[in-house]
Amino acid sequence: MNKxxxxxxxxxxxxxxEELLQKHxxxxxxxxxxxxxxxxxxxxxxxxxxxxxxxxxxxxxxYNPSQGASFETYAGIRIRGSMLDEIRRNDWAPRSVHRKARxxxxxxxxxxxxxxxxxxxxxxxxxxxxxxxxxxxxxxDSAGHQVFSLNEFSDNDExxxxxxxNSLQGPVDELQAADFKSAxxxxxxxxxxxxxxxxxxxxxxxxxxxxxxxxLGVSESRVSQIHSQTxxxxxxxxxxxxx
Numbered sequence: 001m002n003k004x005x006x007x008x009x010x011x012x013x014x015x016x017x018e019e020l021l022q023k024h025x026x027x028x029x030x031x032x033x034x035x036x037x038x039x040x041x042x043x044x045x046x047x048x049x050x051x052x053x054x055x056x057x058x059x060x061x062x063y064n065p066s067q068g069a070s071f072e073t074y075a076g077i078r079i080r081g082s083m084l085d086e087i088r089r090n091d092w093a094p095r096s097v098h099r100k101a102r103x104x105x106x107x108x109x110x111x112x113x114x115x116x117x118x119x120x121x122x123x124x125x126x127x128x129x130x131x132x133x134x135x136x137x138x139x140x141d142s143a144g145h146q147v148f149s150l151n152e153f154s155d156n157d158e159x160x161x162x163x164x165x166n167s168l169q170g171p172v173d174e175l176q177a178a179d180f181k182s183a184x185x186x187x188x189x190x191x192x193x194x195x196x197x198x199x200x201x202x203x204x205x206x207x208x209x210x211x212x213x214x215x216l217g218v219s220e221s222r223v224s225q226i227h228s229q230t231x232x233x234x235x236x237x238x239x240x241x242x243x
Contacts, residue, residue, distance in 0.1 A: 020060055021053065024075060028052035031080050037208045039087075048083045055082025101142045101232055103128065104135075109236035118192050118233065139225040142232070180241055187237040195230040202227060 032048040059078040063071050107127045111119035125135035188199060194216065201207045201215060209223045216223065 051086035055079040
């Protein structure tokens with residue numbers, strides 16, 4: 001079945017599009033400010049709002065009411081997906097940060113294969129030839145880069161939105177996605193207890209870093225380091241899938 005645009009593209013629709021933006025502008029801002037509370041200070045909320053407006057317009061052209069979802073639900077998914085895409089396109093992390101994150105991941109994987117357990121901070125730092133403080137600083141530097149990395153592991157909001165307007169993936173792709181989700185879930189269960197709790201508070205409860213710090217009894221910057229380390233650790237555990 002062909003998609004049914006909520007708004008047409010002819011000149012008579014200009015007023016409708018204006019009404020659309022006015023009606024759902026608060027939704028765009030609400031999503032933007034919800035995300036910005038969990039992002040580094042280098043991200044500008046106005047950039048997120050602008051990207052969200054583009055997502056809103058895209059939603060208006062791709063929404064198909066016959067699929068059962070309300071327009072606001074569908075638009076919310078596309079708005080958030082557009083904001084995430086904007087953040088990924090404007091990656092502010094220097095190449096050195098990416099390189100160091102890959103080095104940490106490789107060391108973690110090597111230690112885990114040797115000892116059959118999660119690598120400890122002191123072990124990773126020693127293998128890298130740096131102090132624990134320097135290792136923690138590298139984690140802090142890469143924290144912004146790792147903010148949405150978990151979305152790359154699994155279906156992001158945009159993936160959930162596309163079946164409303166596009167055809168589903170083939171059975172092989174769906175099977176691979178299901179297998180990967182299973183591998184991700186298994187990898188999360190093997191994380192250290194504090195990292196599992198942090199992941200639950202951040203991704204399930206959607207607490208910001210300051211709130212998580214209050215729960216864990218550590219500083220906001222330390223939560224940022226733990227989050228970055230956890231994502232890198234998951235990458236090391238799922239290296240075969242990601243490569």
